[in-house]
Amino acid sequence: MSDSVQAxxxxxxxxxxxxxxxxxxxxxxxxxxxxxxxxxxxxxxxxFISNLTMPRPSDVxxxxxxxxxxxxxxxxxxxxxSRLLVGATLGASLGIGVGILIGLFSxxxxxxxxxxxxxxPVPKIALLPLFVIWFGIDETSxxxxxxxxxxxxxxxxxxxxxxxxDRSLIRMGQSFSLSWFSIVTKIVLPGAMPGILSGxxxxxxxxxxxxxxxxxxxxxxxxxxxILQAGSLYDLERLFAGVVILSVMGVTVSxxxxxxxxxxxGWRS
Amino acid sequence: MDxxxxxxxxxxxDMEVMQGMDLEIPAGKIVCIVGPSGCGKSTLLRLIxxxxxxxxxxxxxxxxxxxxxxxxxxxxxQDFALLPWRTVEGNISLVLEDHGIRGKQAxxxxxxxxxRTKLTEFRKALxxxxxxxxxxxxxxxxxxxxxxxxxxxDEPLSALDSQTRELLMDxxxxxxxxxxxxxxxxxxxxxxxxxxxxxxxxxxxxxGRIREVVAVDKPLAERELGDVDLEQTQKYLWNLMREEALxxxxxxxxx
Numbered sequence: 001m002s003d004s005v006q007a008x009x010x011x012x013x014x015x016x017x018x019x020x021x022x023x024x025x026x027x028x029x030x031x032x033x034x035x036x037x038x039x040x041x042x043x044x045x046x047x048f049i050s051n052l053t054m055p056r057p058s059d060v061x062x063x064x065x066x067x068x069x070x071x072x073x074x075x076x077x078x079x080x081x082s083r084l085l086v087g088a089t090l091g092a093s094l095g096i097g098v099g100i101l102i103g104l105f106s107x108x109x110x111x112x113x114x115x116x117x118x119x120x121p122v123p124k125i126a127l128l129p130l131f132v133i134w135f136g137i138d139e140t141s142x143x144x145x146x147x148x149x150x151x152x153x154x155x156x157x158x159x160x161x162x163x164x165x166d167r168s169l170i171r172m173g174q175s176f177s178l179s180w181f182s183i184v185t186k187i188v189l190p191g192a193m194p195g196i197l198s199g200x201x202x203x204x205x206x207x208x209x210x211x212x213x214x215x216x217x218x219x220x221x222x223x224x225x226x227i228l229q230a231g232s233l234y235d236l237e238r239l240f241a242g243v244v245i246l247s248v249m250g251v252t253v254s255x256x257x258x259x260x261x262x263x264x265x266g267w268r269s
Numbered sequence: 270m271d272x273x274x275x276x277x278x279x280x281x282x283d284m285e286v287m288q289g290m291d292l293e294i295p296a297g298k299i300v301c302i303v304g305p306s307g308c309g310k311s312t313l314l315r316l317i318x319x320x321x322x323x324x325x326x327x328x329x330x331x332x333x334x335x336x337x338x339x340x341x342x343x344x345x346x347q348d349f350a351l352l353p354w355r356t357v358e359g360n361i362s363l364v365l366e367d368h369g370i371r372g373k374q375a376x377x378x379x380x381x382x383x384x385r386t387k388l389t390e391f392r393k394a395l396x397x398x399x400x401x402x403x404x405x406x407x408x409x410x411x412x413x414x415x416x417x418x419x420x421x422x423d424e425p426l427s428a429l430d431s432q433t434r435e436l437l438m439d440x441x442x443x444x445x446x447x448x449x450x451x452x453x454x455x456x457x458x459x460x461x462x463x464x465x466x467x468x469x470x471x472x473x474x475x476x477g478r479i480r481e482v483v484a485v486d487k488p489l490a491e492r493e494l495g496d497v498d499l500e501q502t503q504k505y506l507w508n509l510m511r512e513e514a515l516x517x518x519x520x521x522x523x524x
Contacts, residue, residue: 168346168348168350169350169352171320171346171350172344172346172350174320175318175320175342175343175344175421176340176343176363176364176367176415177340177367178363178364178367179367182366182367186352186363186366187352190352190354191354267353267354267355267395267396267397268353268397269353269397
């Protein structure tokens with residue numbers, strides 16, 4: 001037996017089970033950013049990329065420094081952040097509330113789901129004039145636009161999350177004669193939390209998009225106003241400085257949700 | 270408290286899943302329900318526990334449940350049904366909170382049931398940290414916490430491996446021996462049935478009917494793995510079920 005094994009060619013079995021399981025890798029994301037910026041910088045300096053098509057990243061950086069030193073940065077960022085906070089909080093909390101009601105009550109579902117489906121695809125920016133008529137040209141119409149835009153995706157993701165709560169857990173609650181209220185607060189809501197939070201990631205990104213839209217009408221200060229001014233002058237450095245600020249806001253929002261996911265959803269395996 | 274099933278029948282739309290079931294569930298005994306797949310074993314259990322309504326007939330409670338019983342008809346599920354976001358302790362306190370039992374009083378009950386199911390050191394663990402056998406122990410201690418008059422066990426050991434199953438069967442036997450409880454125990458595993466059942470109810474294939482009720486007289490504590498008389502009962506049960514199971518199997522192919 002052993003002779004014949006030796007006589008035959010032997011090799012170890014090749015490994016073929018790798019991949020398809022995402023792992024957490026640090027610094028790669030950052031180095032992609034850095035490389036991209038360095039390539040742009042080198043390209044614009046060498047003349048390979050014309051200054052008309054792309055601003056030089058270092059110039060955008062200088063614009064940023066100017067913004068900082070002149071104190072204009074906070075003058076633009078603070079109103080934007082407060083509009084985002086008020087509008088998104090309003091829209092998301094209303095959205096979660098209505099989403100839960102739709103998830104729990106068949107009549108509300110039957111009544112509201114078609115309405116939500118009808119509102120969802122309407123570009124909220126198109127309704128800005130309407131909001132200006134309803135709420136005036138100042139802050140309220142901006143809050144309303146952001147809130148409305150955040151509301152619909154939040155409703156849809158929330159009632160989807162409620163629908164996805166494990167029915168066997170609800171049966172369990174009923175089998176122990178838990179009250180309706182206990183089942184909702186202790187089983188349905190915690191069970192829907194993962195879906196609600198991942199829905200918020202999308203709705204809050206939409207809120208930032210709408211923030212810029214809202215500030216394009218009747219705002220003196222704000223990132224949107226800043227970008228709009230820069231755009232109408234074809235001042236690409238300032239335009240990009242504004243875009244970078246928006247990206248930072250997006251990353252921050254995502255990090256905040258990530259923090260809550262870690263805190264609230266540690267039970268997930 | 271005894272339970273009596275009177276002429277229970279159930280259909281889903283046009284499909285009749287069971288008919289004409291009459292059964293007594295005496296207090297302090299474990300009644301096992303076995304039958305081929307699709308015969309409505311689990312449906313029957315949900316009917317008994319009031320999670321579904323029978324199309325015909327009724328389930329009667331005979332006598333009052335003991336006053337200290339918070340939830341007379343209490344389920345133990347195959348998939349454990351633990352809240353993954355609550356610790357072992359939290360999962361048990363869940364079923365006490367609605368009865369206004371909190372703080373020290375709840376603590377005492379939780380410590381008691383955890384000790385009975387040998388879980389004391391896992392009190393603060395989350396379900397994701399526990400093995401399948403441990404999860405089912407938690408579900409059993411949660412059921413014990415409400416002092417059930419009747420435990421309704423829906424294939425409680427079917428999701429576990431065979432070693433864990435043996436261990437948990439021993440645990441159930443010692444729980445019962447220390448303090449006899451009433452249980453309806455649904456299973457497809459005849460070995461579990463002869464180990465735990467005082468009465469074994471054999472159901473026919475769909476539409477489910479009671480084919481025979483087999484009494485096993487040997488005391489639970491004396492039953493052991495590989496007992497000759499238990500083996501014989503198991504063989505007898507298998508012969509009863511064999512053709513039904515075969516026919517049920519073919520039925521699925523024809524559907």
